[in-house]
Amino acid sequence: MATPEVELKRLGSEYAEKYGFRDPEQYVFKARKGLDREVVEQISWIKNEPDWMREFRLKALEYFLRRPMPTWGADLSELNFDEIVYYIKPTERQGSSWDELPEHIRRTFDRLGIPEAERKFLAGVGAQYESEVVYHSLREELKRLGVIFVDMDTAVREYPDLVKQYFGTIVPPNDNKFAALNSAVWSGGSFVYVPEGVRVEVPLQAYFRINAENVGQFERTLIIVEPGAYVHYVEGCTAPIYSAASLHSAVVEIIVKEGARCRYTTIQNWSKNVYNLVTKRAAAYRDATMEWVDGNLGSKVTMKYPAVWLMEPGARGEVLSVAFAGDGQHQDAGGKMVHVAPYTSSQIISKSISKGTGRASYRGLVKVHRGAHHVRANVVCDALLLDEQSRTDTYPYMEIEEEQVSIGHEATVSKVAEEQLFYLQSRGLTEAEAMSMIVNGFIEPITKELPLEYAVELNRLIALEMEGSVG
């Protein structure tokens, strides 16, 4: 029987023959290391962008260079901006074959039983061929509804007015150092537009998007949900995302208009050399609902605090965040809720797990502006420590400028109790099985919100993380 590797290579070569994988027009470009005006101009030139986007990038570069490195969160002192390649033309990146993946990641794929389609996706272009078939009918249906779902580069070319109207309005380029960096060198990401009253019942999955750079270093996503519309966007995949680059810095902007609802689900498992520094923010208008479901595994350092700005009465925001910090990792994650208008409500539920030398921090902000009375906000952060060594911290910031508000905050730290392990083991579960069952139970309030296949894979991933951690 052919091994998955052989099978993948076969599919890859088949695709190359049939579909012209080495398209001469898609030439490969790789920027030199480091970042300056020239590199940014090159990126913009290669993408053949309009002037306004080039100017946007160059302005952002200035902000990036001017801003100091943030020191309030995780330790970023080892991050060297001069050693990073900021742009690689997609063809090269997508051409990465199964063989180029490190052994441990391939092994993890095997053990996870990653669906074939997803494997091919992860291995490169083969997946796009495969997903094109699946995607085709979805695409037709979306088109009929007037939904736009394309990669960001395409959106700049084909929907310039829409992009220009909203791009950078929720996360301005000067918002923070990494948002500035992304604004200067962004590439790839998704653009989603859902017209008024349209409910997209199938979750839009980034990896079904074609002609796109799926996993970029500096992807930029913009989602616009018109009044009364609904969309669930699912990003990333649960298999370890291998990146040779050591920095991932995305920006996600979402606009949820009156009575609309948007849910954004991410489960990411970066390879353990990556700094994952992401700015995610949504604005929710009258009676709109924005929900972030955010799972962070892998990476060396993650700093990610999905935010909702509650702009008009009746707006509601929710963040469900789960973070797993294994050996040598620091997950600094949480959420931000900014109540600008009265009669708005929010909830942040954060669950973190620390193992070995791993450190998980909850960092969150609830801000209530003056005049935003009758606000209800609730924060729950629970931390689970798997051993004596592991560490957790909680930084719950509250800035409340209004008196008629109801704010709740609960935080718990627990350890996996010996009694729990013994109990489960006495029923025939190995120590590792018992440990992952306890952990999966701990994050259950979040996994139950995930699409089933993601919940299953998240549980499996945690079981894998747990192996070798005991006995």
Added chain:
Amino acid sequence: MAEHTPLFMIENLHAGIEGKEILRGVNLVIERGEIHALMGPNGSGKSTLAYVIAGHPNYEVYEGRILYKGENVLELPPDERARMGMFLAFQYPTAIPGVTMANFLRLAVNSVRKARYGEDKALTPREFRRLLREKLEMLRMDETFASRYLNEGFSGGEKKRAEILQMAMLEPEFAVLDETDSGLDIDALRTVADGVNQLFNPNMALLVITHYQRILNYIRPHYVHVMLDGKIAISGGPELAEELEEKGYDWVKAQYAEAAS
């Protein structure tokens, strides 16, 4: 001819916790088809014995052996003992938040079945659900029980029933019931005891640990042992339990002191 191997045997067991010896030379032989009751006052070492049999990591064994099917299980972790067919119904079962009874039981049942009957003997989800429904019915438990989180927010009676449900699902050959009667009202006690009686068969054995004689009216033991100060002080037939109920533990203590002097 090969020597007869009892199902379960304890030889000169000395064990304790944090250097403090609690069991001071326990001996016990249990054959298939037998129900043994272990009685004794609080602090006599009954629960310690239950934990040591199951392999609780906090307890230390200083001397002696515990043989199950002829194998010394003291070297084995608790999960291996369970996969060999041993079971402990806990006096104080631990809550595992977020883990449903059904999910937990499916993993447990299948790991035990695979180990005992072969890799291909795991239950399919459908077979599992059928078995679970059957056992829930036997213990007069509501089906919604399966979707509740393991022991979380369970009443005392529900916890004990849940322990017996697990026993019913795992089909052990040797089970220890640690104070299964405590905290049960008379109706719940009867249901639980009925369940145990239905599960009992000549191929298995039970060790029923109890402070009171009450449960033994429903689960009739073949042998009764009384533990005092970390040793089995006296053993007898079912009549011993009745005598104890009547005369109290002081009577055994007096007898034991007399015999020892």
